[in-house]
Amino acid sequence: MSAFVLVHLLVALALPMVARRNTRAAFAIAAVPPAAALVWVLSKAGAVLSGDAVVEEVPWSPLLGLEFTFRLDALALLMTLLVAGIGVLVLVYSIGYFAPGSGDAKRSAPLLLAFAGAMFGLILADDLLTAYVFWELTTICSFLLVGQAGVSRESRRSALQALMITMMGGLVMLLGFVVLGEAAGTYRISEIIDAPPGGAPLAVAASLILVGALTKSAQMPFHNWLPTAMVAPTPISAYLHAASMVKAGVFLVARLGPVFLGVPQWYVPITVFGLITMVLGGWRALHETDLKKLLAYGTVSQLGFLMVLVGQGTYAAALAGSAMLLAHGLFKATLFLVVGIVDHQAGTRDVRELSGLGRRMPALAVVAVLAAASMAGLPPMLGFLGKEAAFGAFLGGGGTGLLIDLVLVLGSVFTVAYSARMLWGAFADKPGVAATSAAPPNGTLLVPAAIPAFAGVVLGVGYPLTDELAGAYAASYGTGTEVPHLELWHGFELPLLFSIIAVAGGLWAHARRARLTALRDALPKPLNAQRGYERIMALLERTAVGVTGRTQVGSLPTYLSILLLTVLLVPGSVLLAHLHLPPDMVLYHNVLQIPLALLVLIAAIAVVRAKRRLTAVLLVGVIGYGIGGLFIVDGGPDLALAQFLVETLTMVAFVFALRRLPARFTKGDAARSLRWPKLALSVAGGVVIAVAAVLFSAARQAPPDASADFLAQSEKGAGATNVVNAILVDFRAFDTVGEISVLAVAATGVASLVLASRFDRRRRSSRSASNTALADRPAAVSGSGGRHEEVQE
Known part of the structure; x- marks a missing residue:
């Protein structure tokens, strides 16, 4: 696989x-x-x-x-x-x-x-x-x-x-x-x-x-992206937005349905959102004039139907959902490909401009009729099997089940209506509209569209095969005492009545479509998903601009303060709320740790109090060297060596950079007013980081499995008794190369600063010498026609 x-x-x-x-x-x-x-x-x-x-x-x-x-x-x-x-x-x-x-x-x-x-x-x-x-x-x-x-x-x-x-x-x-x-x-x-x-x-x-x-x-209300995505070429719409991608959510619900059996936070939202989506999506599809938009809203409606079925957690609903999942992929892929052929051959897919294509492309019309019949739930199509099973899946659910069935019938009425509208809009002869000129499609276009349509017929007539395929998944919910099956004829039962009502109501709605469209236009539209999306995105943009304008102000202390506040508020609050220090914690393990720690603390306090930039840099170096000393005491000489090298390079870079800066720090009134908040924030951040370091280091009670593997392979595979060195040099060779590259870049920067400072000194020396020579140069006298002029430079 x-x-x-x-x-x-x-x-x-x-x-x-x-x-x-x-x-x-x-x-x-x-x-x-x-x-x-x-x-x-x-x-x-x-x-x-x-x-x-x-x-x-x-x-x-x-x-x-x-x-x-x-x-x-x-x-x-x-x-x-x-x-x-x-x-x-x-x-x-x-x-x-x-x-x-x-x-x-x-x-x-x-x-x-x-x-x-x-x-x-x-x-x-x-x-x-x-x-x-x-x-x-x-x-x-x-x-x-x-x-x-x-x-x-x-x-x-x-x-x-x-x-x-x-x-x-x-x-x-x-x-x-x-x-x-x-x-x-x-x-x-x-x-x-x-x-x-x-x-x-x-x-x-x-x-x-x-x-x-x-x-x-x-x-709904997340449906608006699907109709707008119809700007893509028709094959893409047929594959992504009818047969596969949009079914990813339905598939996920079907896959995890057995996990959330009986969880109301699962099946209640699925049922509510699914029913609303089915009805409103079908209502919207009924009034579209673009065939792709019509099918797009029809897809939204059918996805709501599928969600209701696969989210119930019963064998009967899962059986119907599996059948409808397969049926929808077949008939909707066919219809999208048919619309693509119409657009490709006729140059338009607007129902107001199309007329008479059924006579010019009869084979395509037959394919479209088969697919639309399956979508409408007409026998003996696969869609009929799924819809009959869906109506029967909720009959044992009491009043709630009957209410769900009634809403499904209403959604199915709209499904039949927009199925008829699609066929009428694409292939019918319309009075007052000139016949559309279009050549019949070739086999490369027609055959791929026809195969899913005829597959819907075959799987409908051959319902035992479909029942076995759908029932294999439905069995994950258990079969119970009475096992429902997919069949073309269940007798004169309530699901059959629901199907008849859906077909008759849908044909009536299509015949009265003009009046229904006028009613839709007259109704108020307080909610609009597309307008809501655009307003939310505009609000996010304004919020982002406002936050960026107030935080990205070019101040390094501001950036550091935001980072520290985030650490304190998010992980810090959770860490302190569940604070449990290890019982065997001691203040030190080696006497030498005490003077080194005091040295680091004194240097840190002195850095804050320093008035000169060079003094501050030297004190920061003292802190780094002190930490390196702690590494030596704790048995990490390789870490100490890396620390000393980095500190030395950093200090050299700072010293050369400081030559171009004022010798002393400058502090205004604003800096003095923020002194205490900065102190509080820095102390709080240091305490949280220190506590986190102690807790995280004490949380591991045993070496991880990866450590045991390193210990086993270090001497034999890398020829090293120092496991840390083996990891750095051999097992993490690429990482070591990266570290060497960083050091090389830093050394290049230091060398550039040295060369730049030497060049700067030479330029100042040459400029000073030039000025001195000009000052000592006698006045030049030039004349023209007996006239003398004094030229002074």
């Missing part, structure tokens, strides 16, 4: 060289790694569906417990079908979509493959930290794909908005990962699922992780 992830990323690094010569070849090569990954995963499908997960561990730093862990289970198998399968189709589609040699094609081929590799790593990750690494890689790839060349202001703004919202959510999620991992005692997801922690840390982790999931999957 790690090899497939690595191949994706390595080939993506090499693709720019191919894309510069032939972009079509670049897309064809980019399709090979996800195709190979798909074939390999399908070869393991039998074992995975029977419950035998494929696990791989790649050690990173074993002694520190850091490793990349990958796990192919039922959920990862389901997501791989979308990530790798749709990825191959989108890359093949891109061969015919992008103009050969265009800049978008050169950028998109390697970035799409890199994104596929990052997404593949995310869905296979069995470690929280590994998952976070790939999570952020998808965010970065999305930013680059949406922004493209960054030529237009709209693309830059959309890319930055997507980056800000998803990355800020990811940082909050990382904190939740740390809380969860520390509470569970492990960061392995499978181990946390087997033995989840409890108490307050679990609730806190649930709330923090949800922020990342909600922002990534465009749940």
Whole structure:
């Protein structure tokens, strides 16, 4: 598994060289790694569906417990079908979509493959930290794909908005990962699922992780980045914002759902935000005139639906969620690719300008009808299976379950309505609109769009296979006494009635769309996510400018004071609140430590009282040499030698630099007024650092595993009995080279100062000699025509 992830990323690094010569070849090569990954995963499908997960561990730093862990289970198998399968189709589609040699094609081929590799790593990750690494890689790839060349202001703004919202959510999620991992005692997801922690840390982790999931999957009020990201080329929208990236949040909720069973901080926000997102996203999609924007808001609505299903923590809801996850990836990828073909062939995707394309491109119209039927939940499509199962999943939940079902029906009404609007807007003959001229698409564009649409039919008719695939993941919640199944016919039951109401209501809403749009325009709009985002960003910018203007004032004491205050307020307060000094602590271990410590203290006080700059520098040197003496007493002569060298170099540099500064310090009235606050801050900072040093050094009760390894290999591997020297010179050779480089740079600086001072003395001497010669020079007399003029220089 790690090899497939690595191949994706390595080939993506090499693709720019191919894309510069032939972009079509670049897309064809980019399709090979996800195709190979798909074939390999399908070869393991039998074992995975029977419950035998494929696990791989790649050690990173074993002694520190850091490793990349990958796990192919039922959920990862389901997501791989979308990530790798749709990825191959989108890359093949891109061969015919992008103009050969265009800049978008050169950028998109390697970035799409890199994104596929990052997404593949995310869905296979069995470690929280590994998952976070790939999570952020998808965010970065999305930013680059949406922004493209960054030529237009709209693309830059959309890319930055997507980056800000998803990355800020990811940082909050990382904190939740740390809380969860520390509470569970492990960061392995499978181990946390087997033995989840409890108490307050679990609730806190649930709330923090949800922020990342909600922002990534465009749940309201974080949804506005997804419609604005539609400025990206259509293949990118089809892959990132329909089939894979936006499902990362849904996948995360599905993956960690068994950990947070029964935690209200988990399922209550998911249900509330998911229902609101489904209804409002569908309502907004119904009124859009841009086909990509219509599908974008439809994606927002469907993501809310998916969140509600995968966040419930029951077998029935997980079964429906798995089916809908697969169905949504198939029909939404098809519809985005269809819209791309319409835009590519007709030159527009505005429903007000399109007319009669159904007669000119009948094959494309059939493909779009199949995908839209699955989105609307019509039999025998895969979307019908998932929606029927979703309506039935909440019937046993009493009044709350019935209320959720009613909201889902309302959202499904809007889904049917915007599905009909998409078909009507793209392919219908509209009275009063001239027929749109467009050539039928070639096979490179049509076939990749048609495969997911027909797959939705096959998986709907072949529901036993779909039931097995979805049920393998749902089994992680337990089956109970009655195990629901995905079927095309359950009899005349309430879910069937809900489906009929949704279809009839959706067709009615589409027929009355003009009146509904007028009603929408007449309603007040107190809340607007995009306007809220812009105001928040403006507020952050004003705050940043204000804070920067008040803190970055060019004063070194101010900067040091801010750093010390931060240390005192954040870690210092926590440290002092849990202060437990070690019981065996003594004031000194060697008598020589006492005079050396007194020497350092006296020199430190004298530095503060010094009036001359040179005196202060010499006293700072005394402090450094005193600390070096403490190193010798404590048995660290190598550290003492380094300390003496650094102090000597520093003092020489200071002495040469001070030649250009006034001999005495100058202190104004403001400095005298701040004397006592500075004293208090410095003393408090010193006390906190000293206490922290004592506590941290006493906290380690035994040497770490890495130390034992160094001791075992020092004499044999490095030929040294001094372990510290072996670490510095042999095991950390690059670090030693860096330290030598620092010393070389410092020595170069000192030499430059010496040469500069000598040059300065010579220049002053030559200038003084020149002035003396001019002063002693007699007046020059020059005449012209008997006239004498005295010239004095």
